[in-house]
Amino acid sequence: xxxxxxxxHLHKEFDGYTVLDDVNMTVNPGEVxxxxxxxxxxxxxxxxxxxxxxxxxxGKVLLDGKIINPTGVDIAKDRQKIGMVFQxxxxxxxxxxxxxxxxxxxxxQGRNKDEAVREAVSLLERVxxxxxxxxxxxxxxxxxxxxxxxxxxxxxHPEILLFDxxxxxxxxxxxxxxxxxxxxxAKEGRTMLIVTHEMAFARAVADRIVFIDGGRIVxxxxxxxxxxxxxxxxxxxxxxxxxx
Amino acid sequence: MFDQKIIEMLLEGIRDTLYxxxxxxxxxxxxxxxxxxxxxxTRSGGLKPNRIIYRILDIFCNIIRSIPFLILLILLIPFTRxxxxxxxGSTATIVPLVVCAAPYIARMVESALxxxxxxxxxxxxxxxxxNMQIILKVLLVEAKTSLVTGATITTGVLLGYxxxxxxxxxxxxxxxxVRYGYYRWKTDIMLVTVALLIIIFQIIQNLGMKxxxxxxxxxx
Numbered sequence: 001x002x003x004x005x006x007x008x009h010l011h012k013e014f015d016g017y018t019v020l021d022d023v024n025m026t027v028n029p030g031e032v033x034x035x036x037x038x039x040x041x042x043x044x045x046x047x048x049x050x051x052x053x054x055x056x057x058x059g060k061v062l063l064d065g066k067i068i069n070p071t072g073v074d075i076a077k078d079r080q081k082i083g084m085v086f087q088x089x090x091x092x093x094x095x096x097x098x099x100x101x102x103x104x105x106x107x108x109q110g111r112n113k114d115e116a117v118r119e120a121v122s123l124l125e126r127v128x129x130x131x132x133x134x135x136x137x138x139x140x141x142x143x144x145x146x147x148x149x150x151x152x153x154x155x156x157h158p159e160i161l162l163f164d165x166x167x168x169x170x171x172x173x174x175x176x177x178x179x180x181x182x183x184x185x186a187k188e189g190r191t192m193l194i195v196t197h198e199m200a201f202a203r204a205v206a207d208r209i210v211f212i213d214g215g216r217i218v219x220x221x222x223x224x225x226x227x228x229x230x231x232x233x234x235x236x237x238x239x240x241x242x243x244x
Numbered sequence: 245m246f247d248q249k250i251i252e253m254l255l256e257g258i259r260d261t262l263y264x265x266x267x268x269x270x271x272x273x274x275x276x277x278x279x280x281x282x283x284x285x286t287r288s289g290g291l292k293p294n295r296i297i298y299r300i301l302d303i304f305c306n307i308i309r310s311i312p313f314l315i316l317l318i319l320l321i322p323f324t325r326x327x328x329x330x331x332x333g334s335t336a337t338i339v340p341l342v343v344c345a346a347p348y349i350a351r352m353v354e355s356a357l358x359x360x361x362x363x364x365x366x367x368x369x370x371x372x373x374x375n376m377q378i379i380l381k382v383l384l385v386e387a388k389t390s391l392v393t394g395a396t397i398t399t400g401v402l403l404g405y406x407x408x409x410x411x412x413x414x415x416x417x418x419x420x421x422v423r424y425g426y427y428r429w430k431t432d433i434m435l436v437t438v439a440l441l442i443i444i445f446q447i448i449q450n451l452g453m454k455x456x457x458x459x460x461x462x463x464x
Contacts (some may be wrong), residue, residue, distance in 0.1 A: 039423075044339055053366060053369065053370060076372040076373070076374055077371075077372065078372075079369070079370055079371065079372035080371065082370070084367075084370040086363060086366070088363050088366060090361070090366065090367035091364075091367075092363050092364055092368075092382065092385070092386060093361075093364070093386060093461055093462045094385055094386050094388065094389075094459075094461045094462070095385070102366075103371075103381060104368075104371040104372070104373065107373070107377055107381055108371055108372050108373050108374075108377060109372075136461040137461075138461065138462060149367075152371075153371075156371060156372075183415035208327040
């Protein structure tokens with residue numbers, strides 16, 4: 001089976017300061033890879049390099065074996081295949097929930113509006129928000145907004161979904177409703193790359209854990225192994241920091 | 245209080261003032277809106293940063309905006325005459341008003357667009373939206389409240405400037421105030437024109453703010 005996403009020797013700098021150093025990774029169809037690591041280790045930047053939101057200094061990112069070039073002519077097409085959900089939801093404040101979801105399929109993909117609306121409504125039903133379709137983002141709670149943001153990514157039928165700390169801005173009681181949606185997506189076999197600080201969730205959802213520290217992949221392995229018996233001292237220290 | 249002739253003149257003044265203000269605002273936006281979009285898009289951190297284009301437009305806007313309107317009015321007389329055929333009257337006044345308003349509007353538009361949350365733009369970009377789609381469907385839509393507020397302020401400024409053009413025969417209420425109130429010492433006529441300007445200003449301002457808050461979905 002060919003990998004959906006391949007990252008080779010990715011090197012990223014900000015003003016001469018190395019953020020990511022020789023990162024290599026493959027993600028196979030249906031696989032859920034969870035990236036963990038201390039704040040500022042480069043995990044979010046890594047996700048942003050994958051869909052060209054950040055330029056990379058060296059190395060390459062391949063989607064279905066084709067190089068992603070942030071300044072190339074195909075970047076817009078490639079991005080449609082990579083769904084992304086952000087920490088701060090980033091819904092369009094002046095559009096209704098339905099408009100938020102149908103903007104890209106209709107305007108970017110050129111799909112039929114009625115068809116897009118039908119799919120949006122059924123996806124909203126799935127995350128329990130179909131009654132909110134005509135409201136504006138400000139009328140929704142954080143957890144609801146984030147579920148809408150997930151629907152907004154799903155309607156594009158992406159080959160891979162990127163989740164960038166999607167519960168980091170949420171109140172604790174709203175974290176679960178969002179994570180349950182992500183978990184249900186994992187169960188139906190979606191390919192996902194997830195950055196999170198929720199260790200229990202990471203363990204439950206991941207096929208593979210990737211631990212990044214200082215811009216490098218330090219350790220990689222199955223979740224049960226990583227969380228019970230990490231191989232590296234740095235991973236051990238990181239996991240210890242979650243216990244009181 | 246006033247005879248028929250004066251009342252007719254005042255009504256004509258109102259008509260000319262509204263004509264100058266609204267037409268110059270519309271034409272100012274025809275130039276200023278795209279200019280503001282280009283400023284926002286080419287600034288560093290914009291959708292398509294371009295230092296050279298940004299600096300040229302930036303300096304161009306600053307130069308025009310730093311010339312006092314009254315001076316601009318006089319400087320542009322040859323240009324106005326070439327364009328309209330005469331340098332006095334309300335239609336002629338529209339020329340310097342548009343020249344003055346366009347860079348002002350460009351700045352208003354630029355700063356309105358700058359306020360759009362970068363995360364929202366990034367989200368649109370991540371969905372594969374082109375720069376044009378982001379400008380039309382995201383930037384201008386999400387900035388609409390600020391844009392309407394800016395348009396209201398601009399129209400108010402143009403109302404004031406159109407009155408100022410009365411000093412050089414610009415027509416409208418300002419012209420009446422200068423000719424009757426200042427040169428002929430008819431204070432009552434001057435006061436009436438001032439009152440009319442205040443009323444028009446209030447109507448523009450209230451209307452603009454009402455529209456702006458009506459279309460604002462960010463808070464309530």
